[in-house]
Amino acid sequence: MHRIKIINGNIITPYRLLERGTIVIEDGVISCVSKEEVAVQEAEVIDAKGHYIAPGFIDIHTHGGGGFDFMDATVEAYLGAAKTHARYGTTAIVPTTLTSTNEGLKQSFEAFRKSKSLNKLGAELIGLHLEGPYFSPEQKGAQDPRYIRVPLREEYEQILDWSKDIIRWSAAPEITGAMEFARYARNKGVLMSIGHSDAIGEKVAEAFENGFSHITHLYSAMSGVKRVNALRVSGVIESAFLLDEMTVEVIADGIHIPADLLNLVYKIKGASKTVLITDSMRAAGMGEGPSILGSLKDGIEVFVEDGVAKLPDRKAFAGSVVTADRLVRTMVKTAGVPLMDAIRMISSTPAKVIGIDDRKGSLVPGKDGDVVIFDAEINIKATIIKGKMVYEKKLMN
Structure with a gap:
């Protein structure tokens, strides 16, 4: 022993x-x-x-790190990113895909499957998170608009048949077919999360009733209060606060969300309903300069500066380069959250959200x-x- x-x-x-x-x-x-x-x-x-x-840090939303992206669809990428994140305290990750072709997804699924048994020095590969392609074009963020579409039963049934490792899926609930899709995926044991959505509060409430129980990167690529026929209505952000049982995740790099909003999320949702995520791209753990969001052969050119990735025109963020230690440091040192609660948000809370709290967290x-x-x-x-x-x-x- x-x-x-x-x-x-x-x-x-x-x-x-x-x-x-x-x-x-x-x-x-x-x-x-x-x-x-x-x-x-x-x-x-x-x-x-x-x-x-x-307890080891658990990152339930990461696209890569150390020069690797999971959309590279190689064993090298999965093992390299997992090893990079382990250097920063992460012991378990949920690798996340981007909106892409179905063939690109399938290849990444196969690389993940092969990598699980070969991963000896990196964060444990828990399961896959599909971010897209069922999003609102109005809230696409850095997702490739070429592949954004509405869910069709034949397609998502096939995707879920391709891999038994899919444990989470982010989608916009207001698009055609989203509710039926959520019910189907939830029945397959998939955590359904609202992301890249322009929904109003009423639609978010309906989504919650139909299986959406989590919010993808709160404040990023989602609706807030807006006017509809001259009347103000709530958006995804306000609904996340109003629905007590809805869990949320935040990119706590101090850039995507400033310290005062991080503190607001903590005060309203608390440590038991808030998850810290990196949402990191391949440039995490690397230096500043040019990089690629997504696969090397089909990704988007970005530039890393000031601790974040930006689109070439510098008009919008293109992704996070944060590592888990920085998430905790930001919450404690900048947002003023007690250390024990910050640790809870990156260990026991994410473990519970993705259903592994019986053995981790x-x-x-x-x-x-x-x-x-x-x-x-x-x-x-x-x-x-x-x-x-x-x-x-x-x-x-």
């Missing part, structure tokens, strides 16, 4: 902070979490040196040994996935 004992760290549990506590992981599963020293035979000992010990016995160690500035010192060290930086006081 392989045992790891992590000592001398401030452990963030679901409900409290255990100062100078101990965690024991046996064969990849947490067996003990204690505020006292624990005697363990034949264990590899990791001294956290007073740093924080938290918190440091309790019986769950996977996914652990991240970081300092007071949320600089990652170590990432452990199922009891295996996949990234380690010299631990220093």
Whole structure:
């Protein structure tokens, strides 16, 4: 039996902070979490040196990183992006596709399937998130307008038949056929999320009743209050706040959403209904300069500067280059959210949203040994996935 004992760290549990506590992981599963020293035979000992010990970060919306995009549809891209995100504390990801051709999607599905068993050093590949192609043209954002369309039953049935790994799908509920599509996908166990939508509040409420239970990157590419026949009506943003059971996700890079709005989301939805996501493209973990959103052969040229990707004319954002550590840092240092709540928003809450909270998302016995160690500035010192060290930086006081 392989045992790891992590000592001398401030452990963030679901409900409290255990100062100078101990965690024991046996064969990849947490067996003990204690505020006292624990005697363990034949264990590899990791001294956290007073740093924080938290559950591994879970990113349920990412398009890539480290120079790789999942629309490249290669095993190299999946493994490379997963390894990159592990360096920043992420222990599990839901790779996300873009609006594209069906053939492009199919090729990416196959690459994901092959990558799962080969992934030894990167964030665990949980399942696939399809972002599009069923979106509102008025809220397309950086999605390629060539492939935006309405859902047809024959098409989405075929797509879901191509892969059993699809666990999430983002779509606009106001377009023709969206409600029938949502009911069908939900019955297949797919998390339905409202994204790139110009819907009014009444349509969002109907969508919630028909299986849409989550909001894709709140505030980005979605409607707010507007006038219809001279009367003001609510949009997706206001509906997300009004529907208490609706969960939301935010790109907490401090750029897509400023600190005051991040704080507003936290105050209204709370840590139990808010998920931190990177929505990162291939340039995450890389430097500034030109990059590609989407596949190398069919993607959109963008430019990375000021900590975000922009369209060439600089008139709109084209994607995020944030990593998970920066999400937590922004929420704590800029938006003023308590550290324990920020950690909850990137661990236990996303785990619950995508239905893996029985095995991930918190440091309790019986769950996977996914652990991240970081300092007071949320600089990652170590990432452990199922009891295996996949990234380690010299631990220093």
